[in-house]
Amino acid sequence: MSKLQATQEPSESELHFIVKLYSQGELLKALSITEELKSNFPRSATLHNLCGAIHAALFHYALAIENYQRAIELEPDFADLYFNMASAQIDCGELDAAIKSYRRAIAIDPRYVEAYSDLGLALQEKAQWQEAIDCFTHALALDPNYADAHSNMASALQAIGNLDSAIAHCDKALAINPRFAPAHYNLGSVMHQKGELAAALSELYRRVRDAIDATLAPAQARKAARILHARTRRFKRLRSRAFKELPWLSIPNALPDAHFSLATAIPRQRKPR
Secondary structure (H helix, E strand, O other), rough: HHHHHHHOOOOOOHHHHHHHHHOOOOHHHHHHHHHHHHHHOOOOOHHHHHHHHHHHOOOOOHHHHHHHHHHHHOOOOOOHHHHHHHHHHOOOOHHHHHHHHHHHHHHHOOOOOOHHHHHHHHHHOOOHHHHHHHHHHHHHHHHOOHHHHHHHHHHHHHHOOHHHHHHHHHHHHHHHHOHHHHHHHHHHHHHHHOOOHHHHHHHHHHHHHHOOOOOOOOHHHHHHHHHHHOOOOOHHHHHHHHOOOOHHHHOOOOOOHHHHHHHHHHHHHOOOO
């Protein structure tokens, strides 16, 4: 390694410190240190990548993409950079650009399981179901124990009406990770579509109980919980159980789609008058 190459990157200890701050949620401090180091190491793809990740965590998606693009200019054959940029592009609604980035990551690394799976999700957003299924199939051929790909496959199969296969993939995902909330949600959704509403409610409730995703404000969580509890006599026991967990439902970690899917399913259990 030449002297110039050796001075293009900060020390391992500096990089590890930034990653530690990022992991602890001290994003602004991590960003400040990263930006300062970038001025000293302007050709560091690692720093631009870290800066992109921090901006993405702060919802600064345009800045995240700008940093990933600079990192790619410096390291054009690093698959992770394209994958990271694709994730930011998805978050800011640049779906076609994200698909292109995922494909580039896979071209560089044909065994990139996560890129195949996330590309499949992006293709689902465009209702390209068969292409999405092909991506999930590739991901599972590379890693049969990748729960995300099984759950994603279930969602695509449900969309084309292959409900039994969708359930089978949900079951596989849950065999790998019994507390994998997206698989519980997908399984509940498929059972709901099949008319197996009692089973659907059970799975959707598990999603409410198990999911950890800071996307719902406390006031919205309380509103969702009130909707959840306000339904029929037949599910009094379920409502009572949910009510006991109201403090849990009131924290920001509750998932909105779980609450509202469960709330939507409950009224359909009413007997015809």
